[in-house]
Amino acid sequence: MTVGGAMKIAIIGPGALGLFFAARLQQAGQDVWLLDYRPERAARLQRDGLTLEELDGTTRVLPLKATCEVGVIGASDLTLLLVKAHQTRQAVQTLPPLLAGGGIALTLQNGIGNVEIMAAAVGPQRLLAGVTMMGVTKVAEGRIRHAGEGPVILGIPPSSHVTIQELAQTVQIFRQAGFACQTAADIILVLWQKLLVNVGINPVTALTRLANGRLPEIPAAWEVVTAAVQEAQAVGLAAGLALPPDPVTRVRQVCQATAANRSSMLQDILNQRPTEIEALNGQIVAYGRRLNMPTPVNALLTNLIKALEKAWP
Numbered sequence: 001m002t003v004g005g006a007m008k009i010a011i012i013g014p015g016a017l018g019l020f021f022a023a024r025l026q027q028a029g030q031d032v033w034l035l036d037y038r039p040e041r042a043a044r045l046q047r048d049g050l051t052l053e054e055l056d057g058t059t060r061v062l063p064l065k066a067t068c069e070v071g072v073i074g075a076s077d078l079t080l081l082l083v084k085a086h087q088t089r090q091a092v093q094t095l096p097p098l099l100a101g102g103g104i105a106l107t108l109q110n111g112i113g114n115v116e117i118m119a120a121a122v123g124p125q126r127l128l129a130g131v132t133m134m135g136v137t138k139v140a141e142g143r144i145r146h147a148g149e150g151p152v153i154l155g156i157p158p159s160s161h162v163t164i165q166e167l168a169q170t171v172q173i174f175r176q177a178g179f180a181c182q183t184a185a186d187i188i189l190v191l192w193q194k195l196l197v198n199v200g201i202n203p204v205t206a207l208t209r210l211a212n213g214r215l216p217e218i219p220a221a222w223e224v225v226t227a228a229v230q231e232a233q234a235v236g237l238a239a240g241l242a243l244p245p246d247p248v249t250r251v252r253q254v255c256q257a258t259a260a261n262r263s264s265m266l267q268d269i270l271n272q273r274p275t276e277i278e279a280l281n282g283q284i285v286a287y288g289r290r291l292n293m294p295t296p297v298n299a300l301l302t303n304l305i306k307a308l309e310k311a312w313p
Contacts, residue, residue, distance in 0.1 A: 011034050018134040021085050035067060041066075050143070051139075081108070111279025128187075135212070212259070212262075232296045
């Protein structure tokens with residue numbers, strides 16, 4: 001990785017989070033490229049830039065570099081994978097040229113299973129994994145709203161050869177860009193901890209159209225959130241993970257910290273896009289089958305979201 005000067009960073013996936021990370025990292029002086037699979041959107045971002053609505057209500061238009069051709073970017077020091085989980089298998093095909101110079105690939109995606117898909121494509125040696133609880137809403141094409149602060153937690157997954165020093169440098173890059181970034185010794189556990197948050201918030205907001213902060217205020221919605229989270233926790237504990245004893249309190253905290261945010265799954269449903277339900281609640285159902293544990297709440301939420309997807313014209 002680059003020592004001193006700007007780091008070359010590629011971001012695969014110009015959704016709300018991808019655009020937000022690109023904006024902050026670029027403002028911090030990094031050399032940031034967005035890789036998009038849609039040529040017309042890449043051209044529009046390249047031409048018009050990004051309109052960013054901040055937490056304090058201020059709005060700025062920021063220039064961005066965007067392309068649909070991985071060769072235009074070339075080898076990068078750091079590549080962030082921020083596509084939807086159902087797009088991971090396709091997106092990882094672009095990783096080899098981006099990692100050709102010995103760079104690092106970092107997934108900050110929702111759900112579990114993304115690290116394994118990346119490793120199958122490029123090997124596990126140069127991988128990092130992480131989570132973020134940032135609240136960012138896509139208002140329109142090329143326009144996003146920062147809706148809630150949250151930590152970014154990074155770690156070295158099993159079989160990765162990324163060094164502690166390289167991890168520390170990556171953390172520093174994020175901190176310089178204004179992110180509350182920290183490390184975790186067991187990043188797989190952290191991925192599961194975020195999974196517990198997502199299996200409650202995402203499908204229930206998508207089904208009810210509620211913003212995150214409204215969930216704890218409505219008993220009928222919160223009862224479903226609680227049931228999904230506790231069921232997922234039981235599956236994780238049975239799988240041998242040392243999960244926290246009270247994940248529901250953490251879910252409530254995230255709802256409050258991102259109160260105005262529309263969850264990514266709600267945004268997908270409103271825009272009639274495929275959701276990440278299989279990487280979230282669907283993973284709980286799959287683990288439950290392997291462990292011979294019933295998961296009726298997560299199975300129901302998974303089926304309801306799939307039904308919504310099938311109901312689109």
